[in-house]
Amino acid sequence: MALDVEGLSDPFQFPSDEALRDLDQREQVQSLLDWFFHNFEDPGQSTPYDGAEGGYQYIWGGPHDAREQLEGRFGGSIDEAIIDEAVNQIERRGVDWVPSNIRIVNVPEEDENEVALDRNALTLNGEVLTLDGEVLTIGEEGPNSPEEAAANVAASLQIFEAAVDALGSSPGIGHNKPPEAISDPALTPEDVAQTKAAIEALKEEISASTPSPSGLQGLRGQIASVAKKVRDWLVRNVNVAITGGVGGIAAAAGHDAYSWAVNKLFPQQHQFLEAAIRLAHDIGHWIALLPPLF
Known part of the structure; x- marks a missing residue:
């Protein structure tokens, strides 16, 4: 088995785009935050760090930008001001993000050539x-x-x-x-x-x-x-x-x-x-x- 990264997904019972537009602004921002932190995390949580090699080793992708990810998912379906507010709140915590641990999964290899x-x-x-x-x-x-x-x-x-x-x-x-x-x-x-x-x-x-x-x-x-x-x-x-x-x-x-x-x-x-x-x-x-x- 090897580790790989699953694609982006919505959290459990996440509202549809249509239902999201019907929420008030505070709920819309919170929904975007829920979605983002379902898919991404701070690299300090599980990304290998090697000072001799220059810092975090982004073996599972990244670092990712919050605005780019939110606009890629919600751009065109929700007001830009809502995305701006969600980005502001996310970037108060950090500016570099990596795939969340729940997206790191085991996948079989056809030709496994390592000691496991x-x-x-x-x-x-x-x-x-x-x-x-x-x-x-x-x-x-x-x-x-x-x-x-x-x-x-x-x-x-x-x-x-x-x-x-x-x-x-x-x-x-x-x-x-x-x-x-x-x-x-x-x-x-x-x-x-x-x-x-x-x-x-x-x-x-x-x-x-x-x-x-x-x-x-x-x-x-x-x-x-x-x-x-x-x-x-x-x-x-x-x-x-x-x-x-x-x-x-x-x-x-x-x-x-x-x-x-x-x-x-x-x-x-x-x-x-x-x-x-x-x-x-x-x-x-x-x-x-x-x-x-x-």
């Missing part, structure tokens, strides 16, 4: 992933030979190694300054060192004339273990980001804020997790195609 995280589940490319102890599983047809499987592992390992390096130098949260509660790293320096050792051991298995299924299983377990640790870190800290309003996303909690925060606030951790899952998955296929050692 909620409170209880993790998906990659639309498929449910499970962490069974230290074993990750994903439903997908695998390679047909040990050589093909080894090549897949080598390719995934290259991506994973880059993700480890990025995560090792990553701050707690994107470009935003994190609050104290989420300034802890997803992996400790010891975790990173052990993971890099596992990477070197896996390179040796790839180059070996007779790879060890048991050795590969142990390395797969190590990678799955750090993947689970980063997954748990994401769940914990996405909760902190939402409840603490980091990046202005608190109000979006009902609109797939988990996936948004994972992909936007924690890109290095997200990329690490995706790469670790893929690598563990490919190692599993390789193990299944190797003959057992007696």
